Amino acid sequence: GAGVSQTPSNKVTEKGKYVELRCDPISGHTALYWYRQSLGQGPEFLIYFQGTGAADDSGLPNDRFFAVRPEGSVSTLKIQRTERGDSAVYLCASTPTSRGEQFFGPGTRLTVL
Amino acid sequence: DAKTTQPNSMESNEEEPVHLPCNHSTISGTDYIHWYRQLPSQGPEYVIHGLTSNVNNRMASLAIAEDRKSSTLILHRATLRDAAVYYCILRSGAGSYQLTFGKGTKLSVIP
Numbered sequence: 001g002a003g004v005s006q007t008p009s010n011k012v013t014e015k016g017k018y019v020e021l022r023c024d025p026i027s028g029h030t031a032l033y034w035y036r037q038s039l040g041q042g043p044e045f046l047i048y049f050q051g052t053g054a055a056d057d058s059g060l061p062n063d064r065f066f067a068v069r070p071e072g073s074v075s076t077l078k079i080q081r082t083e084r085g086d087s088a089v090y091l092c093a094s095t096p097t098s099r100g101e102q103f104f105g106p107g108t109r110l111t112v113l
Numbered sequence: 114d115a116k117t118t119q120p121n122s123m124e125s126n127e128e129e130p131v132h133l134p135c136n137h138s139t140i141s142g143t144d145y146i147h148w149y150r151q152l153p154s155q156g157p158e159y160v161i162h163g164l165t166s167n168v169n170n171r172m173a174s175l176a177i178a179e180d181r182k183s184s185t186l187i188l189h190r191a192t193l194r195d196a197a198v199y200y201c202i203l204r205s206g207a208g209s210y211q212l213t214f215g216k217g218t219k220l221s222v223i224p
Contacts, residue, residue: 004156033211042200042214043157056211091156098210102149104156 002026004105006092012111013082021077021108025094032075033102034067035091043091049075050098082112117201122219125191133186133218135201140181143206148175148186150197151217157200160186196222 005024013019025032031050035043045059049069057067064082069075079086089109093102118136125131137146148160161168161175163184168175174187188195200217204210 031210035212035214040216042198042216043212045211045213048211059211093156095210099206101147101159101162102157102212104158106154106156 004092004094004103006090006105006108008108009106010109010111012113014113015082015084017082017112019079019082019110021079021090021110023075023077023092023094023105025073025075025092026096026103027073029094029096029103030072031095031098031100032069033093033095034075034077035093037089037091037107039088046077048098079110082110084112086110087112117203117215119199119201119215119218121216122221124221124223125188126223127193128190131188131191131195131220133188133199133201133220134183135185136183137201137203138182140203141205144203145206146175146177146181146184147202147204147212148173149200149202149212149214150195151200152194152197157212157214160199162204191220191222193222193224196220 007022033048034046037043047067048056052072064080067077089107091107093104095102147162149157151157163175176185198217198219200214202212
């Protein structure tokens with residue numbers, strides 16, 4: 001079956017712009033996670049959704065970052081007033097239950113010029 | 114989440130077994146030991162996990178020390194496709210179940 005998909009695969013933007021990154025989880029998976037991976041580092045947790053609600057957003061670095069999952073399926077990560085330090089690969093993962101293995105998408109590479 | 118320590122890099126010859134070590138001396142009783150790997154330009158991929166007993170699946174085996182302060186991921190016959198960064202992660206049995214990644218071990222497989 002289809003895995004986790006993320007769009008776009010690459011996004012180049014200018015400092016100060018707004019961006020949206022989309023994640024389509026595996027159908028039926030109730031839990032969804034966002035991570036961010038900087039060059040040479042392991043992924044870093046950002047936010048976790050159980051259904052439509054954000055159950056844990058403790059990893060969001062500041063209030064420029066926001067994520068939604070209005071219907072409990074697709075999720076969008078939104079970054080306002082982008083900064084060069086936001087450049088990274090943004091990864092999404094889904095699981096059928098919170099405790100299950102996480103299935104990752106290929107990521108969106110964000111470059112802020 | 115408790116911290117893990119892994120070597121930065123390892124090398125293996127193709128078709129030979131590989132033992133990837135992980136130290137987690139501050140593991141708590143409810144922490145599961147998870148292994149993920151990340152191939153170049155891809156998202157991480159689940160490999161295996163365990164709590165106390167050794168575990169086997171089609172990809173690998175996980176050997177857990179009796180005191181649970183260390184574990185070893187075993188790839189029985191390394192292939193070129195196994196070249197990746199391998200992450201050892203302690204995942205709490207409660208809470209948000211997020212994964213806390215370190216830098217992992219970069220495994221190179223020599224033909």
